[in-house]
Amino acid sequence: MNETAKLGKAISVRLPQKDQEEYTELIERAGLTVSESVRSLVQQVLASCRALDLSSMEVRCEFHWRTPDPDHQFPEHVGDLRVTVSPPAGLAEADLARLVFVIPEFFTDQGEPFRIDSFHFHRVSTPRIEISSTRIRRNVLSFRVIEGVWRAGIFDYGTATDRAAMEERIRQDVSTHIARSIACFLLGQLPETRLLTQDEVAGANKRLFPPTRTDAES
Known part of the structure; x- marks a missing residue:
């Protein structure tokens, strides 16, 4: 051999x-x-x-399911996801805020049974950085955490996927992706297209949290 x-x-x-x-x-x-x-x-x-010592890192997923309403404008929007990221020792909160993560997709041979999609203020879509789905046109997958939190909607496309099974799949894929991305950053393996600059983070946060009159005058 x-x-x-x-x-x-x-x-x-x-x-x-x-x-x-x-x-x-x-x-x-x-x-x-x-x-x-x-x-x-x-x-x-x-x-x-x-x-690497990642023992202090925690990725916690919380699911908030909606009551089914066929008359809702978007009946496929069945719930929301809140992910809280506690970084490991050695990763500053300011560096965590710079990381660009990628939403997992859940395609099967039959199509896309369900999807998660960032709330708009978590999406990373700039002239320098934007990661889009290769299967769903104009679907932006790149996202950032804000103050250690990421929020996303959960969409079920009529496949009657069991919610417990959906939770488990989402939790596993999201937690693994975030943990591995953090590990890659600590190892110096994330490319520039997966890292926001401090100025880019500050600019995005300024649009999200505009300064108050008191802040502007100080």
Whole structure:
């Protein structure tokens, strides 16, 4: 059995040509291969991840279901979700506010049985950062937490999904995504397209919480 087969599936990485050429020249001049270098980088990240202390982190999901009303303007809007994020030691609240998360989607072979969608003030949609669904046109998936909280609506598209099962799936996918995103940030693995600047956070909060007259005069 060759070395590649023993290691498992190969990883493909796309880089700008200039970066690829510079990186390849660096590695090969040291008598290494790009494969050996990438393997070493992955192993270093995993070793650092295993050493992270995330024991104090908590992601708590609260579900608030609506009474069914077929005459409601949006009968598919069946409830709301409130997610409270308590960051782990080593992650400041100001840094948590900068992270851009991505809403999990719940498609099956039969379509989309249910969906969660950020309240508008949690959505991240700027000329620099916007993550949209590849399956639902104009559906923005990127969101941020505000003072450690994210709020979203829950939409059921007539599939009669059991609410307990829906809660469990949403809780599992949302909690895992937020926890893994925080871990990636602490490991330096989140790209710039998943990080707001402090000025961007301040600007978004200013629109959400406009200064009072007293604040303006002080």
